[in-house]
Amino acid sequence: MSGGGARVTGAELAGRSEAAQRRARPADDRLEVVISRILQTGVLVAAAILLLGVAAWIGRGDAGYPPPGYPTRAGEVLAGLREGRPAAVLQAGLLVLLMTPVVRVAASAVVFWVQGDRLFTALTLAVLGLLALGLSLGGAGA
C-alpha cells in the first residue's frame, strides 16, 4: 500500500467492515444498477442491429446505395429500412448507439431528482439541454 490516499472517511464509512460496505447498497446505488442495465440493453440492441446490417450487406454483396451513397437523415434511414437496404440498417444501429449517452444523462437527472438533489438535477438538465441543442442543430441540417 502506497501513501497519499485521500483521507476522507465520511461518517457513513466509519465503523463498517469492508464486506458490509460492499453489501450495503443505498437506494441511489440500486438506481445506478438500473441505469447500468438500461445501458447494457441499449448497447446490445445497437450491436444486434449492426450485426443484422452486416449480415444483409454480406448477403446482398453491396450496401444498397449507389456509391458513395448512404443515408444521413432520419427520414432517409427509415425509407431505406423499409426497402431493406443494408446501409440503412447499419445507420439505424449507429443511431441507437449514438443515443445511449443521451439516455444516460437523462437517467442521471432522474437519479438526482430521486435523491432530492435539486442543484444537480438542474445541472444535469442543463447538460441535457446542450445535448438536445447539438442534436437538433444537426437534425436541422446545420
Added chain:
Amino acid sequence: MPFDPATFALILGISVVAGFVGSLLGLGGGVIVVPVLAGGLGFDIRRVIGASLVSVIATSSGAAAAYVRDRLTNLRIAMFLELATTSGALVGAYVSSLLPVRVLFLLFSALLLYSAYGMFQRRHLETGARVPDSPWARRLRLEGSYYDEAMGRTIPYRAGRLAPGFAIMMGAGGLSGVVGIGSGLFKVLGMDMVMGLPIKVSTATSNFMIGVTAAAGAGVHLARGNVDPMLAAPVALGVLLGAWAGSRVLPRLRGRAIRAAFVPLLLYMAGEMFWRGIAGS
C-alpha cells in the same frame, strides 16, 4: 459499396484494440482509430472523423455498465465537470478565432509534455494524490468510495481544488474542441493531477464524460454525412467488444500500471501536436 471481408476484418481488429485501450485509459480510442484509418488505409478524413466520433461513444457505452456497477464512475463529478467542458467548448470556438491554429497545437503540446512529467512523477502512487480539503467539494458532495480489487480494500475519495480543476476543464474543453482530439485525455489529467482523484475513478468518470461530449456533436456530423455506415459499423462493433473487455480488466489492474501506460502515450501525443504546430497542418 461492395462488402470487402479483408478491409472489414482489419477495421474490426484495430477497433477492438482501440476500445480496449480507450476503456482502460478513459480515452475515446480516436488516438488509435484516426491514424490507422486516415493514414494507413487512406480513408477520407471527414469519414474518419465521423468514425472516430462513433468510436468515442462506443468506448463510453461499451464500458459503462461495468464501471457503473463497480462504482468507479462518479456521476456527480462527471456532471459538474461536463458543465465546464461544454461551456469551454463554446468559449473555445470564440478564442480559437483569435489565435492561429499552429499556436494552439504548440500550446497543446506543451501542456501534454508537462502532464507526462506529472504522471511520471506519480508513477508509484496507487490511489489519488493528497489534495487540500475543499469546503465546496464537501458542500457539493463531490466524493465517493469504491472497492479496489487490486488492493483488496475500499478507497474513499473526495475531489479537491475545484476552481483550478473547473478552469482547466474549461480550457481543455475549448482546446480539444478546436484541435478535435484529446478531450478524454484532459479530463483524466484534470481529475488525476489537479483534483486528486484515484486514477481508476478518473478514467471511468472520463469514460462517461467523453460519450456525452461526443453525443453533443453527433447530430452535426450525421447531417454533414460524416458518418459512413460501412466504415463506422465495423468500428462500432470492434470498439464495443474491446471496451467491454477492458471494463472487465480495469478493476483488477494496479493504479500504478494505468499511470505508467499514460506516460508514453502523452509523450507521443505531445510530439504529434508539436509536429503539427511546426508543420502547420
